[in-house]
Amino acid sequence: MSDEDTVKSRVLSTLEVPDSDQQSRWREFMTEVYYTLDIRCDSPLGLRGSLCESRFKDLSISAFEAQAHLVRRHVVDVRADQSDDFVLLFPVRGSFLYEQRRETASIEHGDVVVLKSSEPYSVLVSQGARNVTLKIPADRLREAVPWIDRFSAMSGFAAPEIVNLLRNLSEDMMLIQSESHRLGLQMACFDILRMLVEEGRNSIMGQRLAGTAKQTILEGVQGYIRRHFRRTDLDISAAAEHLGVSERYIQKILSDFNLSFNDMLRKHRLQEARLMITSEQFRGKLQIGQIAFLCGFANQSYFSTIYRTEFGISPREDHMYKYKN
Template identity: 25%
Template sequence: MTENGGSIARSASPARTFNVDLNASGQVHTGVQAWFKILHDNYFPLDVKIGRDFRSGLLTRVDIGNIRACTLKTDPMLTERRASRAMPDGRDFYVVEIPREASVRVAQRGREAIVRPGGFTVVNGAEGYTFETAQHNEVRTLRIPCRSLRARLPSLDDWVATTCDSSQPLVALFLDFAASYGQHGPALLPAHHERLEQQLLDLLAMALLGADDISSETSVRSAHRQRALRAIEQHFCDPALDPSGIARAVGVSERYLQKIFSERQETISATIRERRILEAKRLLANRAQLRLSVTQIAYAVGFSDPAWFSRVFRQATGVSPARYEGDTP
């Protein structure tokens, strides 16, 4: 394994390159382990599987503010992220996957996308997912803190493992900006980095929204739903949160807001409950490190009755909170 470049600064860093070449090293096992470590260190813990055709991999990385832009050149491989490895301290990330040479397969939340060059998809690194390239490929990625994207798009998980194609103008605009982001970003003054980051996130949100089929909703209803999801994201840990409170936060009647959610076969109560269960799963998967009991976790995610939390959790996952160890892809 070789590494070139300088030290990492919080606001920006020069490009750094990491690579393995099994043909040159002659030590296949050592080289493969080195490649696994490169992916682990530059993204997050992943289970990596490679086939007989894997001979080399190269990763170039640039950190600009909170966003890490990477270009990955790799022989065929399969990577899997397990939810049990999600970070306990808010350091989870979304990853934008942009294939350049060949299609990739991405699966998450029961969905599977085949993403071709000229498109992109997003995965939530806090949950289990699968990424596979069946042939040599170049893939550009953007690793973005979950909190940064959810602040703009609380319902972002509606789009994970779906394909956004550059035939749509907003997607093409985002891809063009992303391509130059890693190239020119480090050369800008540090004072410009935050503004550049905000523009990238805005374009990504616009690309995702533009790619979504919202024919059943007017733009006004879509905006109301987004505000409701943002309110849920901000307050789901409050046990007093209920549909009427969400409607008041949005500034519409509860009946009207329920109708907006029903158009997607959703309810406000179920959405609040699902968000609480998702957070409970994250905490339970890390409760040994966090030193939290099941009862403490129930209260932490907004359940006022631990017994009711256990029943709801079992209904959602098929296991009790005490036996939960994390999802697998």
Template identity: 25%
Template sequence: MTVVLSTQAVPDPEKAAYWSEVVNRTLVPMSVTPRNAGPFDGRIATHRFGYLQVSTVEADAKRISRTPALIGPSSEALVAVGVQVSGTATFVQDGRTAEVGEGDLVVYETARPYSFDYPQRFATHVFQLPRRNLAVPDSDIRRIAGSPISTSGGVGAALSHFLTALTSLAKGRPPLLAHRLADGFADLLSTLITEQARPDDRDPDTTGGALLSRVREHIERNLGDPDLSPESIAQAHGMSVRYLHRLFEAEQTTVCRLIQRRRLEECSRELARRGRATPTVAAVAHRWGFSSPAHFSRVFRATYGVPPREWRALHAAQGRGFTAPSTPSAPVARRTERPGAFRPESM
């Protein structure tokens, strides 16, 4: 449902105050200062697509400021995209100033101070979504905040066409379709931010290639952390859990399976080593992130065909170390196989 608020029916002396209240309630708390002395005229139409809010603002010249005092500790972190439909604006955030013309697009965060100065009557589209729904690090957003982005070509043009289509879909949509539209916006915006912030860090086959590599590196560095999970990984990389799972769709595995497989591989290698000082099976499991020895024993046996202690004994008797393959294959037959013939099964 579209909500339309306007100063048209408000008495002239109350228009400016009413408009300030409307902007604060519809977008985020801001200081609103009309630039002209006469009665203020403004109109804002808002509708939602799942977690995405779409607003179209038409108003007289004004200045708006999001000051530190207006950013409370309980304020939800939002990322906003402003598309200038008519008129111009001067945008300031993080000490950078952008002169925004018709057709330009600007990305900013509501959790940090910013200001817009509109010197004449204007129209703009404002798209707001929770920060957690974007699969980009904070540093990338800050690199492009305060810089106008052209929509004449590339990802900027694709996003602009998508946004234009969204603003025309004012009627209610089924919840599933609305969320898919929001997801499409989030994916395009994430791609645009990456393109603008990291022009030399693009994967030739997929825009998520570099991000996927960073996620894999993060998993390797934190295998021993029992709290390593899709939620903690997504938070560390400034993305949603949903987007994290999407990154792994073409990898023929899931995040949880990758974590478990890599932990088991490291445990199997360590248990197969020969040496005077051999840690207990429980100590090895704990070192590689398994908090429950019983759970570790179950998944190890399901993968390698024997319990961890038997795995260690077999390799100790064999008299040499063992390096587990990086990709598990078939389960072992325990009756007659030589110790060196054991191979992990598929997860």
């Protein structure tokens, strides 16, 4: 067996590292296991964590448990190391808030997100969080799953039972020492990964039973608006790209429900804005114009006009009425 094919496993930990050096050491560990990453931790007590890695022929599996910290993959690092891997992050405990390609979501146990090392991203790790991660060269994964790029920066696309099956298999694979057994398990891992992505592809493309296809697309659009309504440049083309369908297809589905993307987006933004305008939490802290911008409205005059049309009262009057009564 060549050195290249030798199974490599290791455990890296900051537990014995002085508090003042823990953050820098954790950055070194993460960079060794994945690629160049920046780490930020606000705790004055350092960053305690442990990281396990097991390398296979066509992929590597890792797991870490650590204090709360922020992981960033900067543009300058993407250009410098030219890493081109897919990274599938499976939470085991706690939550992971990720951002890539202007997609932002929090994932927990039973979900997975697909990130690309060839593009910048960030992941906010909650206190005491634990995860399992698959890192696979992009070319190798595209060979096994040709449509994987469609799921970049996506979560919530696959059935939890398949997600959990793949995560559990990955954890078990880290314990197997026999190279021949590991090669067989690696093949099984790719098989389940294809199943997981195919499940997501069918769901997003509306290829389930005919009776649920329209509802699947509608729920996909509604979910996308809820997550991204603050973007002032949000439009139907961004939603179509995210869902992997054409704009025309979305328009057709929405029209069957007597809806339009722009109306759905405007109503959701207005509802969110009214919650902030009438909330005690934001009283005296945010101006009307700031709230409008935070809810995706680039023009305050336009915001005030459609707010009055929707609710029969101006934003300022609504704010004053709330606290006068």
